[in-house]
Amino acid sequence: MKFKFLHPRDEIIEIINRIYQNGMTTTSGGNLSILDEDGSIWITPKGVDKGSLIPKDIVRVLPNGIIEGIHEPSSEFPFHLAIYKARPDIKAIVHAHPPALVSFAITRKIPDTHIVPKASEICGKVGYAKYALPGSDKLGEVIAEVFKQNHDTVLMENHGIVAVGNSLIHAFQRLETLDYCARLTLKANILGKVKVLSNEDLELSRKESTLEEFEPANHSSKEKEIRKNIISLIHRSYSQNLVTSMEGTFSARVEADKFIITPWGMDRKYLSEEDLVLIEGNKREAGKKPSRSVNLHKEIYEKNPEINAILIAHPPNILAFGVSDAKFDSRTIPESYLVLRDIQKLP
Numbered sequence: 001m002k003f004k005f006l007h008p009r010d011e012i013i014e015i016i017n018r019i020y021q022n023g024m025t026t027t028s029g030g031n032l033s034i035l036d037e038d039g040s041i042w043i044t045p046k047g048v049d050k051g052s053l054i055p056k057d058i059v060r061v062l063p064n065g066i067i068e069g070i071h072e073p074s075s076e077f078p079f080h081l082a083i084y085k086a087r088p089d090i091k092a093i094v095h096a097h098p099p100a101l102v103s104f105a106i107t108r109k110i111p112d113t114h115i116v117p118k119a120s121e122i123c124g125k126v127g128y129a130k131y132a133l134p135g136s137d138k139l140g141e142v143i144a145e146v147f148k149q150n151h152d153t154v155l156m157e158n159h160g161i162v163a164v165g166n167s168l169i170h171a172f173q174r175l176e177t178l179d180y181c182a183r184l185t186l187k188a189n190i191l192g193k194v195k196v197l198s199n200e201d202l203e204l205s206r207k208e209s210t211l212e213e214f215e216p217a218n219h220s221s222k223e224k225e226i227r228k229n230i231i232s233l234i235h236r237s238y239s240q241n242l243v244t245s246m247e248g249t250f251s252a253r254v255e256a257d258k259f260i261i262t263p264w265g266m267d268r269k270y271l272s273e274e275d276l277v278l279i280e281g282n283k284r285e286a287g288k289k290p291s292r293s294v295n296l297h298k299e300i301y302e303k304n305p306e307i308n309a310i311l312i313a314h315p316p317n318i319l320a321f322g323v324s325d326a327k328f329d330s331r332t333i334p335e336s337y338l339v340l341r342d343i344q345k346l347p
């Protein structure tokens, strides 16, 4: 899906559907907006079920305040407007009430994004806004003030979350990733002591791979089949919450020193066969960026000729063991041990 060619109405529908389907909002809560180039704001309507919105429900508020559309704009329009006025770099806003993040908001806590490698980079600076009446100008003032301090995601006391971005998908990815950190932290806290990564580890995880480019002479039928299988699995994994839109790397071996891997920085929900990257020896398919964990995959294939596929995923239930000091024991139900055997935990 190419978001840059979508009309703001369609973009809003696509993202509100993802938010609703991911259980991040109720039928009545949450609102999304896009600031258009002419200064108009496209926003979700007031009082319409968030699970069944269609493009014509989206409201346009012109710079002079005139409203176009069949509904009234969201009752939270004042805070959207206040944020756009406070920060000219912001082009889209997502507001929702995901249960895990609201759990933090009602206990006056901010989830730590340093528990997994990429989250702090995606979410940016996370802030906290004091409570004010929903729909009031006061709420707009309070939130805009926090965004003025260069925060990118803001928890709203006893209310919800606001994420901003240079596009709606960018704001959504921040919301989704922070929600993921919140869900992971809640689960890890049940299991044991939550551990965070050092700045040094985080810095290392941002290094890009330095493989040289090559132009493949051809793409074999086997390679095409592998591409199709990876895409089918990653889409299933996204819908099952095993990967997030920005995290999760799948690969499969084509030949001894050739494998296919998912790309860096592309939304997992919309990946297609042609986005996947062919790696041969120390080279990557021209014009494409492989996942930053490409060297890990490469080394596993090189040292283990019997391994033909690798999935790196982030399901919160199992990763809760990864970010806490708890040990995972698969000897809980027969099927678990039969399929998994003993699970190693690496530093």
Ligand SMILES: [Zn+2]
Pocket (backbone or CB within 6 Å): 029, 030, 095, 096, 097, 134, 159, 160
């Ligand atoms: Zn709300």
